Amino acid sequence: MSQTTDLSPEDRSKDAFFARIAEISQEMIGAHGKDFAMGTLVLAARWIADNKIAAAKPPH
Template sequence: MSQAQTNQPENDSKDAFFREIAELSERMIAAHGKEFSMGVLVLAARFIAESKPFTSTLPDLQ
């Protein structure tokens, strides 16, 4: 089995996540504009880089 075949399930998974992010980004742009969408994605990247949890930072929307 080649390296490409071995990595195919992982590549398929990554592609699926990328499609999800693209679809979410398009919805955010439609609802709130490009600046908001970019800001959210940059903030998410920062949280990942700093190992911050997402759940404890979500605002209470109730």
């Protein structure tokens, strides 16, 4: 049995989000460097902590 099949649905979901974040991070590093990628992720974490992420969401 593989490790991913032993995970709960919640853990598989979290792993999928981590994979997406890793992919976006690699794209940011490739386009603008490590400092930009790290700064963006730190800023995103601060926005989440301050509950500003919903306010910054563009309308559909």
